[in-house]
Amino acid sequence: MPRTVDYFLAPQSPWTYLGHERFVRMAREAGAAVRVRPIDLGRIFPISGGLPLARRAPQRQAYxxxxxxxxxxxxxxxxxxxPKFFPVSGDAAARLIVAVDQQDGSDAALRIAGAVLAAVWVQERDIASDTVLAELLRECGLAAARLPQSKExxxxxxxxxxxxxxxxxxxxxxxSYVIDGELFWGQDRLDFVQRRLSSDH
Incomplete structure (x- = not known):
């Protein structure tokens, strides 16, 4: 029976960028449904012991x-x-991913999410800019209307x-990937995600 994965992501995260295409590919190969769930780490860090990058110890930043x-x-x-545009707020991009998911479905949401992640970590583009987000929609073949819809x-x-x-x-x-209530954190856990997707229980 095909599984469902809750894919929790921050669109400015380098680790999410590094795992995104691998995750999309393995979910597709496993026939898994993906619920694309952009999240606000600014709400999550204070209650989970996380720190914004600038507030982490120098050793941790270097490593x-x-x-x-x-x-x-x-x-x-x-x-x-x-990258030129980092740190950067991910809120506008997260809302755009949500709007695309609502209007066009999870495959399109995964596509725009991948484009947003690459914009930060490869292309030196500002994902807090409406101009850049509009360009990314166009490059992904998605409707320009998604940008104003993302502000609703x-x-x-x-x-x-x-x-x-x-x-x-x-x-x-x-x-973070959640499958049947089981949490997998980090792109370096994708081997375990793949095993879970291919298991019978």
Missing amino acids: RLVELRRFSEHLGLPLNLH PGVQQQYEAHTQAAIDANVFGSP
């Missing part, structure tokens, strides 16, 4: 860069360690609901 470089090289994915109250309410669902599922970082 983060080592790990990003390692995974980028290991996976053969381009990644700017110091119902989209914000859904974004908040996704964040609350993440809190309820004990999510504390991005990306």
Whole structure:
């Protein structure tokens, strides 16, 4: 029986970028349904012990860069360690992903999410800019109307609901994948996600 994955993501996360296409591919190969759930880490970190990057200890900040470089090289994915537009608010992009999901479905939401992630970590583009978000919609073949729709109250309410669902599922970082109530945190856990998707129980 095909499984459903709750995919909790922050659209400005480098780790989410590094895992996104692999996750999309494995979910497709497993015939799994994906619920795309952008989340606000600004709400999640204070109640889960997380810290914004700028407030982390220097050792942790330095090691983060080592790990990003390692995974980028290991996976053969381009990644700017110091992108021009980072740190950046992910709220506008998250709402756009929600709007696309509501209007066009999860496959389209996964497509625009991937474009947003690459915009930050590969293309040096500002995902807090409406101009950039409009360009990404066009590049993904999605309707320009999704941008104004992303500013509607119902989209914000859904974004908040996704964040609350993440809190309820004990999510504390991005990306997180929840399958049948089981939490997998981080793109480096995708091997376990794949095993869970292919298991019979």
